[in-house]
Amino acid sequence: xxxxxxxxxxxxxxxxxxxxxxxxxxxxxxxxxxxxxxxxxxxxxxxxxxxxxxxxxxxxxxxxxxxxxxxxxxxxxxxxxxxxxxxxxxxxxxxxxxxxxxxxxxxxxxxx
Amino acid sequence: xxxxxxxxxxxxxxxxxxxxxxxxxxxxxxxxxxxxxxxxxxxxxxxxxxxxxxxxxxxxxxxxxxxxxxxxxxxxxxxxxxxxxxxxxxxxxxxxxxxxxxxxxxxxxxxx
Numbered sequence: 001x002x003x004x005x006x007x008x009x010x011x012x013x014x015x016x017x018x019x020x021x022x023x024x025x026x027x028x029x030x031x032x033x034x035x036x037x038x039x040x041x042x043x044x045x046x047x048x049x050x051x052x053x054x055x056x057x058x059x060x061x062x063x064x065x066x067x068x069x070x071x072x073x074x075x076x077x078x079x080x081x082x083x084x085x086x087x088x089x090x091x092x093x094x095x096x097x098x099x100x101x102x103x104x105x106x107x108x109x110x111x112x
Numbered sequence: 113x114x115x116x117x118x119x120x121x122x123x124x125x126x127x128x129x130x131x132x133x134x135x136x137x138x139x140x141x142x143x144x145x146x147x148x149x150x151x152x153x154x155x156x157x158x159x160x161x162x163x164x165x166x167x168x169x170x171x172x173x174x175x176x177x178x179x180x181x182x183x184x185x186x187x188x189x190x191x192x193x194x195x196x197x198x199x200x201x202x203x204x205x206x207x208x209x210x211x212x213x214x215x216x217x218x219x220x221x222x223x224x
Contacts, residue, residue, distance in 0.1 A: 009152075034212060043116070043217045043218055044202070045215070046214070049212060089155065098143065098160065098209025098210055099160065100157075102147075104152060105154055
């Protein structure tokens with residue numbers, strides 16, 4: 001039973017436009033939400049996070065939105081750049097847990 | 113600044129052979145994790161450790177053993193390799209449980 005779902009395996013956008021990556025979850029016990037980016041042949045790198053007490057967190061071109069009532073998390077990248085082409089994973093933590101639960105990832109391609 | 117280093121980067125084994133994957137971190141992190149990544153499956157937690165001398169099971173622990181004799185090292189062992197263990201293995205570390213994890217670049221393991 002998947003607790004964390006990234007329903008779009010892939011996404012293609014034009015350079016300069018907005019990229020929106022989505023993540024849905026089923027368990028309301030999750031209280032901390034992270035996004036990771038992964039290039040081929042490298043490990044995932046932490047991008048941005050948000051706690052359940054907020055609904056938005058911004059870091060440069062990256063903004064994460066949290067809709068707790070809908071159990072929905074999204075990552076906005078604007079403007080998108082070709083170097084943003086990577087696989088993006090959402091990762092969630094249940095309150096008090098030592099572990100993260102990862103989604104299956106969305107492959108973003110930003111076309112020049 | 114090495115961060116998290118995984119050894120080896122690639123390995124091919126025959127069914128039934130054993131091997132140990134080494135993870136070393138130089139950030140003085142308490143928490144360490146082993147994941148496997150399979151196509152379309154995201155990252156799945158195998159085992160983790162909350163400090164030197166401790167280990168705990170993750171989501172997919174069967175067929176693997178781990179040891180954390182030193183704080184900076186986390187070893188993942190396969191006693192009798194099976195083709196189903198063909199995967200990319202990632203090690204990660206964190207200051208606290210559930211916080212952003214720092215990943216190594218992975219070990220690509222093929223079992224014939």
